[in-house]
Amino acid sequence: NAGVTQTPKFRVLKTGQSMTLLCAQDMNHEYMYWYRQDPGMGLRLIHYSVGEGTTAKGEVPDGYNVSRLKKQNFLLGLESAAPSQTSVYFCASSRITTGELFFGEGSRLTVL
């Protein structure tokens, strides 16, 4: 009964380093999303995917890249981390027809 799983849950980076966050869902959902959560700003959409092999930009895509090579996985990459990318990142997935997002537990990233 895993649902949406994010790895890693915590990470500290130095400015300029790169990393990848992995999201895996076992619900056979078509849609997947990456959001970032910052105090007082709610959740903001970074990138999303409507199916395997397709991705699109959300509200705040700069500095991030994504890939969805398999339906169940959605990767978020930071090529050159900046302190402004310190945040909690949430992955979510949904079916086409329901509109309900299922969230992972979040990944807390600190960039020094």
Place this chain on the structure above:
Amino acid sequence: AQSVTQPDIHITVSEGASLELRCNYSYGATPYLFWYVQSPGQGLQLLLKYFSGDTLVQGIKGFEAEFKRSQSSFNLRKPSVHWSDAAEYFCAVGAVGNTGKLIFGQGTTLQVKP
């Protein structure tokens, strides 16, 4: 512009008291509306959703919300708050056929006094 506003950043209520969390939205299309709850260190869990039909919707944990199109509001209510309801609450809006993307409000933190 599409947006969701939760006017109250922080609310404190006594255990057993009633609760209303406000949500106003601006959205061009017919909206889907959601309330999510986030406990500390956790992901977001769906409380309830409105797609169409009866404008008063029931959710989990005794919560309900009322959609008022004329006021562009979707306020969340609970008749009697429990200490375990202390959490952050997010209102969100989306649209039919819009790839499932949701726009979230800033969140309201609920504190419950014993």
